[in-house]
Amino acid sequence: MTPVRGKFITFEGIDGAGKSTHIGFVSDYVRARGHALIASREPGGTPLGEKLRELVLHEKMHLETEALLMFASRRENLAQLIEPALARGDWVITDRFTDASFAYQGGGRGLDLRKLEALEQWVHPDLQPDLTFLFDVPLEVARARLDATRALDKFEQEQSDFFFAARQEYLRRAAQFPQRFHVIDSTQPIAQIQVQLLAILDQAF
Numbered sequence: 407m408t409p410v411r412g413k414f415i416t417f418e419g420i421d422g423a424g425k426s427t428h429i430g431f432v433s434d435y436v437r438a439r440g441h442a443l444i445a446s447r448e449p450g451g452t453p454l455g456e457k458l459r460e461l462v463l464h465e466k467m468h469l470e471t472e473a474l475l476m477f478a479s480r481r482e483n484l485a486q487l488i489e490p491a492l493a494r495g496d497w498v499i500t501d502r503f504t505d506a507s508f509a510y511q512g513g514g515r516g517l518d519l520r521k522l523e524a525l526e527q528w529v530h531p532d533l534q535p536d537l538t539f540l541f542d543v544p545l546e547v548a549r550a551r552l553d554a555t556r557a558l559d560k561f562e563q564e565q566s567d568f569f570f571a572a573r574q575e576y577l578r579r580a581a582q583f584p585q586r587f588h589v590i591d592s593t594q595p596i597a598q599i600q601v602q603l604l605a606i607l608d609q610a611f
C-alpha cells in the first residue's frame with residue numbers, strides 16, 4: 407500500500423522576524439502526533455546545498471546568479487530530502503522556501519517576478535507547501551533583534567528599503583495564496599504566538 411503523503415510546512419519572514427524560535431515548537435507538535443519529521447533549511451539542507459549557502463550568503467554576485475543558486479540549492483533539497491520524505495509519509499518543515507526567493511530576490515533586489523515564476527515552474531511545478539507561516543514584524547523591530555545577535559551575513563547587512571520591499575512582497579504573496587499562508591504578528595509574546603500556531607495546526611490537520 408502506498409503511504410499517505412506527508413505534509414510540507416514552511417517558515418518565512420524577513421531577517422529578525424523571529425521565525426527560528428517557533429520552528430522547534432511546531433516540530434514538537436508534529437512529532438507528538440506520531441509523524442516522522444524531516445527539518446531542513448534553505449538555502450542549504452543537503453551537503454551540496456550547504457556549500458551553495460556559504461557562497462550565496464557571503465559572496466558578491468550578479469542578482470540572477472544569486473536567484474539561480476537559491477533554486478539550485480532548492481532543486482537538490484527537493485530531490486534528496488523533501489520529495490522522498492513526503493512520498494514515504496514523513497512530514498517536512500523547512501526554514502524558508504520559494505517565497506523567500508520572491509521576497510528577497512524579487513522584492514528586495516527587484517528581479518523580475520516572471521523570472522522567479524519560471525524557475526519555480528522548472529524546479530517544483532507540482533509542489534507547494536501545505537502550510538506557510540509568515541512571521542511578520544515592522545522593520546524597526548526586526549532590525550533591533552538582528553543587531554542584538556551575531557555577525558551579519560550579506561542579506562542581513564542590507565538597508566531598510568531592501569527589507570521594506572521584501573516584507574511587502576511576502577505580504578503580497580500571503581494575500582495571493584490565502585489558503586496556505588498564515589501571517590503571524592511576530593511582535594506578540596512567544597506564548598501568545600504558540601497558542602495561535604496550535605489553533606492553525608489543529609484546524610489545518
Ligand code: TYD
Binds near residue numbers: 503
Ligand atoms: P536564514 O537561514 O533565515 O538566515 P539565518 O540563519 O541568519 O537566520 O536565511 C538565510 C538568508 O538567505 C536570509 O537572509 C534570506 C536569504 N534567502 C534569499 O535571499 N533567497 C532565498 O530563496 C532563500 C531561501 C533565502
